[in-house]
Amino acid sequence: MERSEKSAWGQFHRESKHAIDPIYLNRWSPRSFAEKTVEAEVLYRIFEAARWAPSGSNEQPWRYILARTPEDRATFLKFIMPGNTAWCDKAPVLALLLSRKLSSRGEPLRSHSFDAGTSWGYLALECVRQGLVTHAMGGFYPDKARELLNIPEEYEAEVVIAIGYQGEKEALSEAFQEREIPNTRRELEETIFEGKFGDSLS
Numbered sequence: 001m002e003r004s005e006k007s008a009w010g011q012f013h014r015e016s017k018h019a020i021d022p023i024y025l026n027r028w029s030p031r032s033f034a035e036k037t038v039e040a041e042v043l044y045r046i047f048e049a050a051r052w053a054p055s056g057s058n059e060q061p062w063r064y065i066l067a068r069t070p071e072d073r074a075t076f077l078k079f080i081m082p083g084n085t086a087w088c089d090k091a092p093v094l095a096l097l098l099s100r101k102l103s104s105r106g107e108p109l110r111s112h113s114f115d116a117g118t119s120w121g122y123l124a125l126e127c128v129r130q131g132l133v134t135h136a137m138g139g140f141y142p143d144k145a146r147e148l149l150n151i152p153e154e155y156e157a158e159v160v161i162a163i164g165y166q167g168e169k170e171a172l173s174e175a176f177q178e179r180e181i182p183n184t185r186r187e188l189e190e191t192i193f194e195g196k197f198g199d200s201l202s
């Protein structure tokens, strides 16, 4: 396979300095989605992975509202920001990730967003295993989502996730085509400190 062909799938733009499973490098957030349905069984698998995420006191505060039918997807597009609807309207599945802000005892749950994020991470990685791509979006109007989807007050709308099979880059507008490439990360040395904030590892 040519290097350029492979790069479209994110194989060459990402390198890890330490040996890790390639799944971490191969997960990225493209914007082009193929017009291909995601089978229910495949959907169950990715949400099964999300289900097994750890959470504070095992409260599992995450909930997902799915939009798969043309009607439900049209409703979702009403609360997603235009910069995102410009590409995510082709995604066969849109999922709104919610987190319950209260524990089962009705007390504030400090880790609700953190736990929901862990669940999304599990889902995103399982999508790679299932041959799917994901793209999370914070660019949506939570109040509008709450109203349109009857979301109770104790749940926070965290993120909308586009899920599907990757489409051709050429199907995107030119501006999005330029961005349809896996990005990279800052150096590990800038992320992990030892002893106190800012001190490098010895």
Ligand SMILES: Cc1cc2nc3c(=O)[nH]c(=O)nc-3n(C[C@H](O)[C@H](O)[C@H](O)COP(=O)(O)O)c2cc1C
Binding pocket: 027, 028, 029, 030, 084, 135, 136, 137, 138, 139, 140, 159, 182, 183
């Ligand atoms: C919480 C969150 C919100 C995001 N919001 C948007 C968004 O509104 N629009 C968008 O195009 N990408 C969005 N992204 C995608 C990020 O820009 C992307 O994950 C990041 O640049 C890393 O790239 P990668 O996912 O390809 O590795 C979001 C990602 C996360 C996790």
